[in-house]
Amino acid sequence: MYADASSPLVSRPVIPARLPVAAIILWFGALFASATPWLGELNVGALVSVFWTFNPDDYSSVLAHFSWAPRVSIAILIGCGLGLAGAVTQQVLGNPLASPTTLGVEAGGQFGVTVATLFAPGLLAFSPDLVAIGGGLLAIGMVIALTWRLGFSPVTVILAGLVITFFLGAMNMAFLLLKGEWLGNLFIWGAGSLVQNNWGPFMDLWPKVLVIAILMLLLMRPLQVLQLGQSSASSLGAKVGLVRALALFLVVLMTATVVSRVGVVAFVGLAAPVLARLLGARTLASRLLWSTLMGGGLLLLADTLAHWASTWGDGSLVPTGTTTALIGGPVILMALQGFRNTHHMPGQASNPGDFMPNRRSPLLVSGAVTALLAITLIVSMGWAPGLDGWNWTSVTQWDQAWVWRGPRMLAAMLAGVALGLAGTLIQRMTGNPMGSPEMLGISGGAALVMVLLVLSGTEVSRLGQLGAATLGAAGALGLLLLLARKHRFAGNQLLLGGLALYVFMDAGLRLVMASGGTVASQLLNWMYGSTWLVSENEAFGLMGFIVLICALLLLIVRPLTILPLGETSASSLGLPVVRARLLLLMLAAVLTASATVVIGPLSFVGLIAPHLARVLGQQTVGRQLIVAALVGGLLLAVADYLSRIVVFPNQLPAGLLAALVGGVYFLWGLSRHGK
Structure with missing residues (x-):
């Protein structure tokens, strides 16, 4: 009935030494790599001081103060914010592969900015954050609507999020190809660039990131209760649905605020919590802390690599989004090695014979599809708009129409067959x-x-x-x-x-x-x-x-x-x-x-x-x-x-x-x- 007083007390999880050591190495390496190009022009003391002042008589000091220092600062700020957002997302959904990227929030934010640029530029002038938040809420709302009945099954949530990311990316690309003269610069920005020329963006961003981070941390106790499972948490009086909704809303706020400023820096919100977990962060508090720190170091390192690649190349910009995306692939593969297959695939029940449509004659079905294909080819060759409106191309002129319509139509059909x-x-x-x-x-x-x-x-x-x-x-x-x-x-x-x-x-x-x-x-x-x-x-x-x-x-x-x-x-x-x-x-x-x-x-x-x-x-x-x-x-x-x-x-x-x-x-x- 009562615990034996002589039994040993259960100790709190101990943080393994490799976790702080890895964080220190990451931060030191990122800061040193970022500062290396400037060490030949400024001494260490002068380089540190450019974060708050500069020497107006020294061009290197001015350049470092208005270019390098704000870039380093905003990389750390955004990395920490996305690392925290990723850890909160994984805790809310109980999913080690969840992040703002894999849930489509970043793509949704970019989609919102794209649509506003084309159809409501006044909203961007009023606040770029609002349209990015609207797009992020749209994306995560679609994910929740698709996976709600499944209890947020980890595999299905990630698949839904990534396919929504692809879908919104295709929509963005359609707009780019149709309205490239207006959206070209927008998509250069959207690739994720942290290039700065003053302290304005950082000073505007840090209070927002800090406030959202504090609100996330205030939810830490309710989030801890979620670890017990939905039934147990509800029996303890926790409003599980409300906690999840508030936490995900804050994740959207954090991510969309970042996307509206610097574009998509993908997978930082996934990589930081995964690395913290792999290195030994077990409790929620330690995961939130170390994910935040890892995120700042990772994004600074990725941005430094992007800057080096731009310098070593032909001078063209290498966006930070490229290097962070290259980080994302290995991180998912590492995380998969410890991921348990506890759910069936979407559409695959435990009984594989569950879905068995009525058998139909293959000749009848093949004939019907072939007839539809023939009709499509005839319509494609004959009925099309022109300068004087829609008209039918007579069969005698198909040899001329073939030059413009035939090869592409045939290639598309054959690609579909393949x-x-x-x-x-x-x-x-x-x-x-x-x-x-x-x-x-x-x-x-x-x-x-x-x-x-x-x-x-x-x-x-x-x-x-x-x-x-x-x-x-x-x-x-x-x-x-x-x-x-x-x-x-x-x-x-x-x-x-x-x-x-x-x-x-x-x-x-x-x-x-x-x-x-x-x-x-x-x-x-x-x-x-x-x-x-x-x-x-x-x-x-x-x-x-x-x-x-x-x-x-x-x-x-x-x-x-x-x-x-x-x-x-x-x-x-x-x-x-x-x-x-x-x-x-x-x-x-x-x-x-x-x-x-x-x-x-x-x-x-x-x-x-x-x-x-x-x-x-x-x-x-x-x-x-x-x-x-x-x-x-x-x-x-x-x-x-x-x-x-x-x-x-x-x-x-x-x-x-x-x-x-x-x-x-x-x-x-x-x-x-x-x-």
């Missing part, structure tokens, strides 16, 4: 219904190689691009499967690992966006699937390549049918499992690379097409492959046609339009988890 096939291969091979070339980082791996080729200035033919993109795609998928073997290829590790790999491509994209110029414009058009860049020879070359791959697919129907039975059963049936997986891996990589070279890395067609094939009643491997290929071709053919006419005389990239529609589909699929 993504439909690749998506089916991946979903069958991994047993993961939410797997796709986009969501597993395969498209990101192919695109990263393409970004590196463009940035290096290397002139490569289309065949060379295809080969390089295939290597990038295969490397990304191979690395992902290697990392996921520890967790027996569990669905959440595959998806989150793939998204971590996608982060590296995002870093390259931010770098290109900030560099500006014709190279950036061309690469951005390609990244979002501008099919108007495709020539007739390339379209027919792609057709021959896809036909060849389709012939090879006849060899893998049996292995793809047997593999889902498990490694032991497949081996007992005489299937060489390792070689079969390697063959499937290469086929998926080649198909993804061929589509990525044409349509860009983000379309979600590889996710949607296999699902629609199942919905249409095609359950066996061969039938699903055929129908998924036709559905993928139809989706991108329609997307290419709509991209020509929706904002005529301007054009949207077909891949971007497909990404917008595909993002909505993905979010809808998440919302129907368990149905």
Whole structure:
């Protein structure tokens, strides 16, 4: 009934020595690296004093006071604020991978600023914070609405947040491509730059960050109660819903305030709490403290690296958002190693036979989809707007119209076929219904190689691009499967690992966006699937390549049918499992690379097409492959046609339009988890 008085008292968790040592090393290294370029011009005492005064007779002192010192100060301030916000987010959701970035808050803030710049510039003049906060609340509100019924399942929350980030990023890119003359500088800023030329932004920002941080710390006791679980916390009188809402609102305030000033400095709010936890911070108070300190040191180090890269390069700006995004990928991968697979994938119940649509005749379904595809091709060739309004191009003039409409339409259709096939291969091979070339980082791996080729200035033919993109795609998928073997290829590790790999491509994209110029414009058009860049020879070359791959697919129907039975059963049936997986891996990589070279890395067609094939009643491997290929071709053919006419005389990239529609589909699929 009573505790034994002689029993030893339970001691409080002891902070391991490695945590403060790591923090000291991080801060000392970041400060020293940042100060190194100035040590040849100012002594240590003068360099420290420039934070509050300067020598008007010494140009170096003036420059350091108005440029270097405020940049260091604002990096530390923002890093500490985002580190604290990340720790609070993880505590509220009980999710070690939650952060303002992975919940879409930063992308939402940038989206709010973009929309206000175009449609309500008066709001920006009144307060940039308000529009950024509105965008952040929109993003996190969508995440909460999608995952509320699931009890904020960690995997689903992260997937919803990252897909909303992609979706809002695609919306931002659509605005940029349509209104680039007004938004070009906005997206250079949006890539995350801490460059300062006076103390004004810092003096304006620090009181707001301090007040929000104090309000967060005042919620520490209610947040501690949340660790007991929702039922226990409620029984102790805690208003769990109100505490969560207040804490997340403060996270949005902190993040949006930062984004409205310096743009997106991604993943600091994730990296700092993860590092604090990995180094031994166990209690809530210690996590909040050390996450704050780690955030300040990390962002200062990332900003210093960005400054060095700008200095060592050709003089073009390397945004801080690039270096922080490069930090994010490894951090997610490190965190995944200790992440337990306690939840089924969205759309994957414990009983895999839960969703079984009525079987339908493959000839009937294939015929119907083929007929729709033919109608799309005829309408695309014949019915289009012109200078004198909408008109029908007669068949006798199609040879002239083909030059402008045919190659891009054919390339889009073939890219859809390739993504439909690749998506089916991946979903069958991994047993993961939410797997796709986009969501597993395969498209990101192919695109990263393409970004590196463009940035290096290397002139490569289309065949060379295809080969390089295939290597990038295969490397990304191979690395992902290697990392996921520890967790027996569990669905959440595959998806989150793939998204971590996608982060590296995002870093390259931010770098290109900030560099500006014709190279950036061309690469951005390609990244979002501008099919108007495709020539007739390339379209027919792609057709021959896809036909060849389709012939090879006849060899893998049996292995793809047997593999889902498990490694032991497949081996007992005489299937060489390792070689079969390697063959499937290469086929998926080649198909993804061929589509990525044409349509860009983000379309979600590889996710949607296999699902629609199942919905249409095609359950066996061969039938699903055929129908998924036709559905993928139809989706991108329609997307290419709509991209020509929706904002005529301007054009949207077909891949971007497909990404917008595909993002909505993905979010809808998440919302129907368990149905």
